[in-house]
Amino acid sequence: MALESSETPRRATREEMRDAKLPLQYRDSCAHLLIPLNRCRFETYYMPWKCEDERHSYEKCQYVEFKKRVAKMNELREAKGGARSN
Template sequence: MPSSSTASQSELKANGVPLHWRDSCSALLIPLNVCRTKNNYLPWECEHEKHAYEKCQYDDYLRRMKELAKLKAQAQAEE
């Protein structure tokens, strides 16, 4: 199920995003890469885009860890 931060496959392909970067935060990666290319990868030029992408990645990580903990608790309860 695509979320608001997931780009379509055609957008990802048009922007040359590799397969291993096509995750739930892919819509934030496209403007980050455009900004990086436009500003010659200067680290202080694309801070807002980078922080937005990293926050999305972290929130996704937390969501997956909570889901895993829930599954482990269910499995332990069934034993």
């Protein structure tokens, strides 16, 4: 059971996102990493070198989610039987 929880990150609830005042476009599966990143940015006056670990974690999460969307789109294209238009 512990193995499953380490593979799937805890998602932020709607209330947590609302309380953190996240804009709607950022309320995705990586919001649980954006909340502490924004808090760190605020507390350190947005000095870019202060929150590198939080930023790296958030950007990696965004990249992984992008890769999942691309794979899903390719899967749908394959199922449809059509080729890429570009």
